[in-house]
Amino acid sequence: MTAQIASSRVQRSSDMLAAPSLDSILALTAPGMECVNAVILTHMQSDIPLIPALAGHLISGGGKRMRPMLTVAGAELVGYAGEHQYKLAAAVEFIHTATLLHDDVVDGSDLRRGKAAANIIYGNPATVLVGDFLFSRAFQLMVGAQNLRVLDILATASAVIAEGEVDQLTAQRKVETTEAHYLDIIAAKTAALFAAACRVAAVVADRPAQEEQALDDYGRYLGVAFQLVDDAIDYDSEAAEMGKGKGDDFRDGKMTLPVILAYAAGDEEERQFWRDAIAGFLNSDEDLERAVTIIARHGTVAATRQRAEEYAQKAIAALSIFPPSPIRVAMEEAALFAVARRY
């Protein structure tokens, strides 16, 4: 990178509070992400044509590729000179894609990223099996990085994700779910993979434990912030429509922070509404509208975003052990973006 670009990035960071974006991190990781995308395309192939067709439906469906981007950014942050980060980033994306495919089956989703979900087009059986295929491919890719600790970290993250998903399933339709339980769930189902995606960059680069931990912290806090904002947007009267069906959490009876806070702050009439709605007895468009109205009255979308902002600040603080650099600034801005986004 030229000094000119570097200085323009640092310059930019001074006004990033105004409108944080992913532009910097996207630009700095673009060459690496080209390599990652090539690995993804090569390794989703199979002699069984349904596999690349179904996997491609989701993989080329325009996700943000946040997680693999974090692996590439992390490798740049620690000054890694090798090439293993591309395989690892692709593995991280495959694990994520596998969980999305299985989530769509689990939730009976109709939409994913604004398109028909894979299970709707290809059916549940193929969707489950192609998830399994991608999950296996992820481990094949990791073996390529020739590092057992990386395998341990990502295998453990995968187990924790599954635990978080089952935990969420158990908590579904239970209005008494506590904030602490909810935070446990999102730490497992979302933040664990963000943390692992970041940490493995330091591991392949053979960096000291302190740097590994700092990257893990950054990813974990960012993951929590990211999920909190996802959950806020689902009830945000001002947010644009998301890719997934708006109000899905409400109809699925998932207890997310905006609802947990609204239930805690509500009067008895509102609490009865939440009990009936989360139990699944109130799930019409009008019921969703009422939920959004109650949540707006108590300001719990804003409170959830505020909580996310605190996690984003912790993520940023975790990076302070690294010397200032354009990629560090871009990663800081990415944390702010995760919170500021409206979609």
Add this chain to the structure above:
Amino acid sequence: MTAQIASSRVQRSSDMLAAPSLDSILALTAPGMECVNAVILTHMQSDIPLIPALAGHLISGGGKRMRPMLTVAGAELVGYAGEHQYKLAAAVEFIHTATLLHDDVVDGSDLRRGKAAANIIYGNPATVLVGDFLFSRAFQLMVGAQNLRVLDILATASAVIAEGEVDQLTAQRKVETTEAHYLDIIAAKTAALFAAACRVAAVVADRPAQEEQALDDYGRYLGVAFQLVDDAIDYDSEAAEMGKGKGDDFRDGKMTLPVILAYAAGDEEERQFWRDAIAGFLNSDEDLERAVTIIARHGTVAATRQRAEEYAQKAIAALSIFPPSPIRVAMEEAALFAVARRY
């Protein structure tokens, strides 16, 4: 093992054609399988209670544990003095259990090993997710063996299994499925894990490539024989009821060898019956009875068992590079048992 036991095993092998059984291999691997079972029990635990409950439903449900037993037997065959085979055997069983859980969701099964299938009791969502959990745990266990080649072999086998399952899904309800295609499917969905379960024993023991290959061949041929017999039993008018619902393959429109051979040998009226049945238009108990009758007339269950017998003999031949020993004899007998069994 005492010389007395060893000699009684060798003695026994002389009359094993009369009634081959798993008794020898069960006895010789019993101490090792106790260690494996302990690893399985420890590693299926989780703070999320639904996970051990659901996993335990299948894991303690009395499967034969053929695959982990092969890893333990293989380690004994090559004289491995370490302890990594227990973790690897448990990993193999977790991979197998994960695929069974996902299969039950994919096939909409009601029964598994004579009990209600997990998806019937716990629902599809939890069944999919606990499969994912066990799959992740398998890779965590493999990491414990500290050997990247083992991870590569089992990750590749897992990807091949998923490909075989998707391939089978694609071939479902297609009466024109060829014998060659069917053999490809079972080589992938079943034999790949048998082969990997055996091969990894030679890999952790750091044995020469020739021994690795011999164990791989043994497992692969045995796996094909095992699946052929499973498929034969589903139409065998003389066989005892199996754990899974009798006639499942017929009702699911799966083209297995007894049907492929019967379709090839049938007259036009029978072919029309198969076309309608495999397409799903004929699936009553009477239709199943007619299928069994046609198959008995053409002797295609016997022909399928004959094919299995040839694979079992190839499996036995693959072991010929190893010096004679009680465990070798027991593994030979296990191959004969796989073919002779009626359940």
